Amino acid sequence: MIAALHEVLVQHCRLLGREAPAPGPVLREDGRPGRVDLMLSRAARHRKGERHQLVVELKRPGVILGMAEFSQISSYAEAVMSDDRFRDPAVTWDFWLVGNGMDDALRQLAHQTDRVPGCAVWAPTFRIMVKTWGEIIEDCQERLRFHSEQLEYQSSTEHAMDYLVRNHGDTVAELVGDGTIPAPRHTGATVTQ
Known part of the structure; x- marks a missing residue:
């Protein structure tokens, strides 16, 4: 302009x-x-x-x-x-x-x-x-x-799924059980079924 x-x-x-x-x-x-x-x-x-x-x-x-x-x-x-x-x-x-x-x-x-x-x-x-x-x-x-550097953020599907299962396990337990959502990679996260 x-x-x-x-x-x-x-x-x-x-x-x-x-x-x-x-x-x-x-x-x-x-x-x-x-x-x-x-x-x-x-x-x-x-x-x-x-x-x-x-x-x-x-x-x-x-x-x-x-x-x-x-x-x-x-x-x-x-x-x-x-x-x-x-x-x-x-x-x-x-x-x-x-x-x-x-x-x-x-x-x-x-x-x-x-x-x-x-x-x-x-x-x-x-x-x-x-x-x-x-x-x-x-x-x-x-x-x-x-x-x-400050954010140290690397987005991936695996990170998103891990977060979903860790923080909303009760809600997504059925989806993890039938394999729609993969089980978390970290052993510290569990899903109650």
């Missing part, structure tokens, strides 16, 4: 259940309208009425992210944060700049020791993140690895 910042405002108001916004374009500091590549939104899981908006600026594979590209995403953040029509205390924003590579100056800005990796700007109501596709994929793989 490529849309003008005004369309981002319209979608923002719609998601919050507001009336259509007052007419007039959303402009960047230089007076030009911005065009975002992607806007995503999610409702907060544990706090009713809170919402998080994500605006993503994607760059072509040959573009090395630098201060010019950072200035573009920063101007989107500034346009949104300074326009009263966007204002809502229950909404936070992330503005992401994503590309294949990043120059050293921008990498230094986006990887400061007091912030999460990729966070170039942090404010109470918004962040500007700068990431390469490689960093995004690596982060996702690490989260998957962490969750897999």
